[in-house]
Amino acid sequence: MDITNVAELTGNIAVVGYGLAAIGPGIGVGLVVSKTIESIARQPELASKLQVTMWLGIAFTEALALIGLATPFIFA
């Protein structure tokens, strides 16, 4: 029996790359938000300060996601 092609995948491997690049920021933003909710539930009077700190955390993690999305422009 002559088997030349058992399985075949078609598509762009960059999509898998972006999927991998999204894992880090996804976990990061999830952690930042969950800890902020916890903290606001414990000390609601600190909500303002915690929201600002949370925003800084989100800004840093989403920067990674944005750079990950833009990499096809140089690596394609």
Added chain:
Amino acid sequence: MKPSTNADQLFKKVLGQTALLTGLIASVGSVAGYFVEGANGVVSALIGSALAFVFGALTVISMLVGRRLSLAGFFGVVMGGWLVKLIGFALLARALQGAEFINGPVLFLTLVAAILGSLVIDSIAVLSARIPVVEA
């Protein structure tokens, strides 16, 4: 420069400073892009810095809007905005990829420069802010 004394003031200040910085990076990037690939380089630099500004500004705006809502509303607006923004950006990146008027490295470098610059602005603004524990 006067430190921000409440969160709304901080977000508005960051928005203004980020707009100035991305404008500056767009101008410098356009000149550099022009020398790299003429008009295509200029367009790429402008698109790159505009994307970085829109991306950062949407987070700040979602914070500004979300702060006026309940806790659940706040997280809904911020996280929903984040999700919509990422999907929008992915679709835009797909549409721009391979376009003839785009120079990939110029777009990427201006985008990264604008993102890093805006992160510096964000950090300085937060570190220098004097937000009281209980806002008046």
